[in-house]
Amino acid sequence: METVLMDNLWVIIGTFLVFLMLGGFILLEAGSTRMKNAGHIAGKTIFTAGIGSLMFWAIGWGFIYGEGNGFIGLSDFFYGDASFSGEGLSPAVDFMFQMMFALVAMTIAFGGFAERAKLSAYVIFAVLFSAVIYPVVAHWIWGGGWLADHGKQDFAGSTVVHLTGAMAALAATIVLKPRIGKYNKDGSSNDLAGHNQVYTALGVLLLWVGWFGFNGASTFEVADAFFGFVMLNTQLAAAAGAVSAMLVAYVWTGKADVPTTLNGALAGLVAITAPAGFVAPWAAVIIGLIGGVIVVYSMKLFDRAKIDDPIFALSVHGTVGVWGTLANGLFAVPAFSTEIGWGQAGLFYGGGFTQLGVQTVGVVASGLYAFVVAFIILKVMDKVMGGIRVSEEEEIVGLDLSEHGGYGYPENIPHPEKQKGA
Numbered sequence: 001m002e003t004v005l006m007d008n009l010w011v012i013i014g015t016f017l018v019f020l021m022l023g024g025f026i027l028l029e030a031g032s033t034r035m036k037n038a039g040h041i042a043g044k045t046i047f048t049a050g051i052g053s054l055m056f057w058a059i060g061w062g063f064i065y066g067e068g069n070g071f072i073g074l075s076d077f078f079y080g081d082a083s084f085s086g087e088g089l090s091p092a093v094d095f096m097f098q099m100m101f102a103l104v105a106m107t108i109a110f111g112g113f114a115e116r117a118k119l120s121a122y123v124i125f126a127v128l129f130s131a132v133i134y135p136v137v138a139h140w141i142w143g144g145g146w147l148a149d150h151g152k153q154d155f156a157g158s159t160v161v162h163l164t165g166a167m168a169a170l171a172a173t174i175v176l177k178p179r180i181g182k183y184n185k186d187g188s189s190n191d192l193a194g195h196n197q198v199y200t201a202l203g204v205l206l207l208w209v210g211w212f213g214f215n216g217a218s219t220f221e222v223a224d225a226f227f228g229f230v231m232l233n234t235q236l237a238a239a240a241g242a243v244s245a246m247l248v249a250y251v252w253t254g255k256a257d258v259p260t261t262l263n264g265a266l267a268g269l270v271a272i273t274a275p276a277g278f279v280a281p282w283a284a285v286i287i288g289l290i291g292g293v294i295v296v297y298s299m300k301l302f303d304r305a306k307i308d309d310p311i312f313a314l315s316v317h318g319t320v321g322v323w324g325t326l327a328n329g330l331f332a333v334p335a336f337s338t339e340i341g342w343g344q345a346g347l348f349y350g351g352g353f354t355q356l357g358v359q360t361v362g363v364v365a366s367g368l369y370a371f372v373v374a375f376i377i378l379k380v381m382d383k384v385m386g387g388i389r390v391s392e393e394e395e396i397v398g399l400d401l402s403e404h405g406g407y408g409y410p411e412n413i414p415h416p417e418k419q420k421g422a
Contacts, residue, residue, distance in 0.1 A: 003221075003222065003223065004086060004087060004088070006222045007088070007089060007220065007221040007222055007223075008089055008090050008093045010217060010221070010222050010227065011089060011093050011094070011097050011217050011220060012093050012096065012097070013213065013217065014097060014213035014214070014216060014217020014218075015093075015096045015097045015100055015213070015217070016213070017209065017210045017212060017213025017214070017217070018097070018100035018101065018104065018210055018213045018214050018217075019100050019103070020206060020209070020210050020213075021100075021104055021206065021207050021210035021211070021214065022045055022046075022049055022103065022104070022107060023203075023206050024202075024203045024204070024205070024206030024207035024208075024210060025045060025104075025107045025108075025203065025207070026041065026042050026045050026203070027199045027200065027202050027203030027206065028199075028200055028203030028204060028207065028311060029041045029045070029111065029114060029203070029310075029311050030042055030196070030199055030203075030408075031194050031195065031196040031197060031198070031199025031200035031201075031202075031203060032194035032200050032259070032310060032311045032312075033114055033115050033192075033194050033195070033310050033311070034115065034192065034194070034195050034398070035195040035196075035398075035407075035408070035409055036397070036398025036399070036400055036401070036407065037114070037115050037398050037399045037400060037408075038195070038400065038407075038408035038409060039400040039404060039406070039407060039408025039409075040119075040398075040399035040400050040403055040404055040408070041114070041408075042408065043404060044110070044119065044122050045107060045110075047123075048106060048107070048110065048122055048123070048126040049103050049106075049107075051123065051126040051127060051130070052099075052102060052103045052106045052126055052129075052130045053099060053103065055126070055127055055130035055131055056098075056099045056102045056103075056130060057078065057079055057099075058077060058078055059077050059078075059131055059135070060099075060102055060130055060131065060134070060135045061076060061077075061079045061095060061098065061099075062074070062075055062076040062077040062079070063131075063135035063136065063139060064098070064135045064138045064139045064142065064143040065098075065139070065143045065144075066143075068139075070140075070145050070146035070149065071136070071139070071140075071145065071146070072135075072136060072139055072145075073135075073139050073143055079095055081095075088220075089220060094220075097217065098138075101138075101157055101160070101161050101214075102130060102134050102135075102138070104161055104165070104214075105129075105134045105157075105160070105161045105162075105164050105165040106126060106129050106130060106134065106165065107165070108161070108162060108165025108166060108168075108169060108313055108317050109125075109129055109164075109165040109166075109168035109169050109172070109313075109374070110122065110125075110169070110172075111165075111169045111309070111310070111311045111312075111313030111317075112168070112169030112170060112171070112172030112173040112176070112309065112313060112314070113125075113169075113172050113176065114310040114311060115179050115310055115395070115399065116176050116179050116389050116390060116395055116399075117172070117176060117388055117389060117390070118385070118387075118388055118389065118390055118403070119399075119403045119404075120385065120388075121378075121381060121385070121388035121389075124381055124385075125172075125377065125378065125381065128377050129168060129374070129377075132373060132377075133164065133168060133369075133370055133373050133374055133377075134160075134164055134165075136369065136373075137159070137160055137164045137366045137369060137370060138160050138164075140152075140362075140365070140366065141154050141159060141160050141362065141366070142154070142160060147358075147361070147362045147365065147366070150358050150361065150362075151342070151343035151344060151355070151358050152343065152358055152359065152361075152362040153274065153275070153278055153325075153328040153332060153337065153342060153343040153355065153358075153359065154273075154274045154325060154328075154362070155215065155218055155230075155273065155274055155275065155276045155277040155278060156214055156215045156218040156273045156274070156276055156277075157214075157273050157274070158270060158271070158273040158274030158275075158321045158322075158324035158325045159274060159321060159325045159362055159363060159366050159367075160366070161273070162270050162273060162317040162318070162320075162321035162324075163317065163318055163321035163322060163325070163363065163366060163367050163370070164366060164367075164370045165313070165317055165370075166313055166314050166316075166317040166318030166319075166321060167318060167367050167368075167370035167371040167374065168370055168371070168374035169309070169313045169314055169317075169318070170307070170314050170318065170371060171371050171374035171375035171378055172374070172378060173307050173308055173309055173314070174307070174375070175375065175378040175379060175382055175388070176388065176389050177308075177389070178306060178307075178308035179192060179308055179310070179395070180392060180395055180396065182308045183306050183308075187306070189303050189304075189306075192310070194259070194310075197258050197259065200258075200259065200262055201258070201262060204262045204265055204266060207266065207269070208238055208265060208269060211234055211238070211269045211273075212231050212234060214273065215230050215231065215233075215234045215272070215273060215276040215277075216228075216230050216231045216234070218230070218276070218277070219277065226277070229277075230276045230277050232281055232284075233272055233275075233276050233277075233279060233281055233284035234269065234272055234276055234284075236272075236281055236284045236285050236288060237268040237269065237271055237272030237276075237284045237285065237287055237288030237291070238265050238266075238268040238269045238272070238288060239265075239268065239288065240268055240284075240285045240286075240287075240288030240289040240291075240292065241264045241265055241266070241267045241268020241269070241271065241288040241289070241291045241292035241295070242261055242262075242264045242265035242268065242292065243264070243289070243292065244264060244288070244289045244290075244291075244292030244293050245260050245261055245263060245264020245265075245267065245292035245293070245295060245296050246260065246261040246264060246292075248260075248292070248293055248296045248297075249261065249296060252296070260296060260299075263295050263296075263299070263312050263315070263316055264291075264292035264295060264296070265292075266295075266316045267288075267291040267292050267294065267295035267315075267316055267320045268287075268288035268289075268291050268292055270291065270316055270317055270320045270321050270324055271287045271288055271290070271291030271320050271321075271323055271324035271327065272284055272287055272288060272291075272324060273321075273324055274321075274324045274325045274327065274328055275287060275324060275327050275328045275331060275332065277336060278328055278331070278332040278333060278336045278337055278342075278346075279327070279328075279331040279332060279333060279336070279346075280331070280333055283327075283330075283331035286331075287323075287324065287327045287331065290323060290327075291320045291323055291324065294315075294319055294320055294323055295312070295315045295316055295319065295320050298314070298315035298318075298319040298320070299312050299315045302314055302315060318367075322363050322367070325359050325362065325363050326356065326359050326360065326363065328343070328346060328355060328359050329346055329347060329353070329355040329356025329357070329358070329359040329360070330346045330347050330348055330356065331346045331348055331349070332344070332345050332346035332349065332351065332355055333345065333346075333349055334349055334350075334351070337351075337355070338351070343355050343358065344358075390402060390403070
């Protein structure tokens with residue numbers, strides 16, 4: 001019984017750490033965008049977390065883990081199980097931990113809205129993403145759905161959380177179109193630099209710490225202290241991603257670019273999220289190194305395609321999320337996969353191409369579903385709402401003022417109406 005209670009305590013600590021990641025996203029997104037939108041970014045993260053929590057309680061958990069079919073769960077709505085058998089996790093502890101993953105996926109999706117979407121668009125999309133996008137993918141892989149039946153490996157969510165959020169963000173960037181001034185008529189790109197690299201760095205550090213709960217508590221138990229091994233892999237991949245991204249930037253530009261280095265650390269973390277409990281530490285280093293390289297070239301690729309991604313959610317969480325998921329098919333160790341009945345060993349451990357094929361199918365199916373459904377939802381919203389993007393004047397003034405009536409930095413950016421009154 002003591003061990004069971006420790007299991008529950010460990011997972012609830014992980015829950016707190018994952019929820020704290022939203023604070024990391026606030027600092028990361030606010031620091032990576034312009035001062036006139038900082039208050040808006042902070043505020044919308046908090047109130048959409050409220051919407052996402054209520055939706056997960058009402059229907060999200062049921063769609064993921066309820067009794068149903070290979071596509072969707074169909075029971076346990078409006079969750080309220082206070083029982084505890086004395087074995088495994090308390091239902092409420094499990095529920096709270098899983099809710100945090102849904103909130104992180106939604107927050108990633110909103111990266112594609114940054115600096116140009118109406119507040120009402122956030123509200124409506126938060127409801128729909130939490131209802132019909134994230135729960136479906138999560139059910140397929142974690143809730144006993146059809147991909148789980150095929151042995152899809154995703155230890156803590158490179159696909160379920162990161163790719164799902166990123167594909168919704170991609171749909172948003174396409175529907176909303178680039179920010180004013182991002183691209184010139186000749187196709188060249190302008191750097192709409194974020195206003196505070198210190199905020200961005202602090203955001204990355206908070207996310208890095210939160211990831212120990214994200215991956216570590218996904219062991220769901222303290223037995224054999226396997227969570228320590230998972231956290232070791234997490235740390236090594238993040239470190240390798242930061243180093244490789246910085247080196248690539250230095251070779252490319254002659255400067256150790258700070259935002260690129262920060263995105264490299266996040267890339268390492270995203271890349272190791274799927275394989276954290278399946279691979280050896282040496283493989284975690286390679287996975288992180290490759291993730292750091294991929295994110296640099298991916299950011300350049302999306303920019304050249306004129307896809308305006310202010311916080312690089314598509315590259316960090318999307319492109320690298322794909323790599324992290326596929327890495328299982330290469331590096332999964334038999335003792336952590338075949339021998340415990342969770343998929344097959346990777347190619348480099350004698351498993352052949354079987355697991356790599358399963359991982360590929362999972363990435364394609366999940367990514368396509370998230371993108372197509374998000375795109376349809378956003379296009380319908382755009383039509384019905386008379387546009388989900390703020391007006392040109394509102395975008396120039398900033399969303400702090402146009403959507404909330406005051407700036408996040410009121411001392412540094414005076415309110416124009418109050419100036420007139422003075």
